[in-house]
Amino acid sequence: MEAERDEVLERVAAVMRRTFRLPESVEIDRRTTSADIAGWDSLSHALLIMGIEKEFGLALPFDRMYDLGNVGELVDLIRSIQAAE
């Protein structure tokens, strides 16, 4: 369970690095928020969502996209959609 969750987090972190052009040295964990990442605004958020959907082959629901408090909540949302499929 825990190892699988880490794998989702790692893939999310990789999409974030590509989207926000972050070097490897930037740490991304479950507590990371938009305030921690330079350039993460409402427009680049759209590119992140697109990248996540492509990476995981799923569609995220509109009503959840704006109330995600941190990366951990995004990871949990992805896992809950995967579980439902």
Place this chain on the structure above:
Amino acid sequence: MTIAERLRSLYASNPDRIACTFISSGRAEAITFGELYRRSLAYAAQFSEQGVKPGDLILVILQHTPHLFYSYLGAILAGAIPSFMPFPSPKQRAQLYWADHETLFHRIEPRLIVTYERNLSDAQASIADFSIPTLIAGDEILSVPGDPEIEYAGFSSSPDDVACLQHSSGTTSLKKGVMLTHRAIIDEVAAYSRAIDFGPSDSIASWLPLYHDMGFIACFMTSMLEGTHLVQLDPFEWTIRPHILLEAMQEYRTTFCWLPNFAFSHIVNAAPAQGHWDLSAVRAIIDCSEPCKKETFDRFVRRFGGCGIRLETLQVSYAMAENVFAVTQTSIDRPVRVATLDAGTFSSGRAEPAHPSGPAISVVSCGHPVDGVEVRVWDEHSNAVPDGIIGEIAVASPFLFTGYYKLPEKTRERLRGGWYATGDMGFILEGELFVTGRIDDMIIVNGRNYYAHEIEAIVNSVPFLLPGRNVAIGVDDARSDATSVVVLAECTAECDTDLAGREVRRMILERLGLAIHSLVALPAGELVKTTSGKISRTKNKQLFLERAFTTTGHSDGS
């Protein structure tokens, strides 16, 4: 003619015609003019029951639902003065949102707020002795239908009464309510419709919020007053999936659309790469609210040329709430003119043709003044300058606002002898207006205005940053084609710049709802001062662009 009378006559002649289609989470709700009118009357009845009198101010703070339209038009039918206000964004702390509104409410004294139960409890928790009456929006209000036979107070308004307020964007407590009369709105919409050849067979697709002049006047009011179909998308949904606008254009064969410059690039960047939409019905997509860029248009045509978008589909308007909306507009039947200017003389304030071999810059035309509108370019003493000289843009027109609500001094600063000093810089060439930037410290991010000094005041309270030793600047990002804010701040020797960067981003996000790009932490004494000892935004911005500062936000500096 007043807006209430216009709505009544539209209702009588077209009750079954579709007025608007609301699209939310993939579902479409079509509303006829008859339904729109009766539901707006239901709100008018509620307002009257709550004792709202002619001239009372009603604030509408609602998310994307048809109740935005019903409550707003209902307020006009009741003779009140409505104003759309931004809904608290999910990233903004509710408590700070309402605390910031407290100052504004004291000044403008709204008679009533239309909102939701949840917002009301947040407001009560955040503002001491919150006592402004509220009307909770919802379908229950529509269960008591408005009576078309009742002569609500709005029908006895005069054309020269203030019909509504349009609040400026940016810092809440400083918001200025632009007062617009019935006559100004109706006449401007008519004049602008002639300028763009907009007629009964046209229709509009929009994702724009209604608290901004482009969404409010160009889309909402134009549709309501001209009796045409408006397809309205949710702004939040559009941001995440911008191609839903293209889907709406295809599905409803809409002919007109207004977009700020960044939106063109956002659609190109975020629309699915393989996506194809039939956009052959689109007559014009009009770029306004920010300086428009030639490259933006070129990219859009390259991406959507196969969908029916031609260079002449993309047009430009220079618009502002103080003139209801459009000041100038390009001719919608031909490509927009682009002036190629000598970069050297341009930076010294003159627009001269570029030498074939020399450095050049391109400026996109905003077109000719709309019928009835006069445009001048002034020097600092309000004397008109010759063509090709850059100065402040001033506007005189029959559609001008009557002033800022309860701000007589701000009104006198800007509105003098029938001329409105816009604060925008530009020049005129052969009758066409070219806009080049702003005079003041305003930074426009995704169509919203922020003041550098407001951002700097927030940064002042961050630990380990030296108070009063920072500047906020707007930096254009070539990739997203949007402006983002960078803060340059001097810090103490023991400052953890990573932590300070996060703190600055978090505080500005919570207070202003603005995601800045990054903080650049500098050693004490690094920022350049003006001769009068103030830290210069212009010079430090120049230095930032020229030199590679090390940013705390892991930006690669591009």
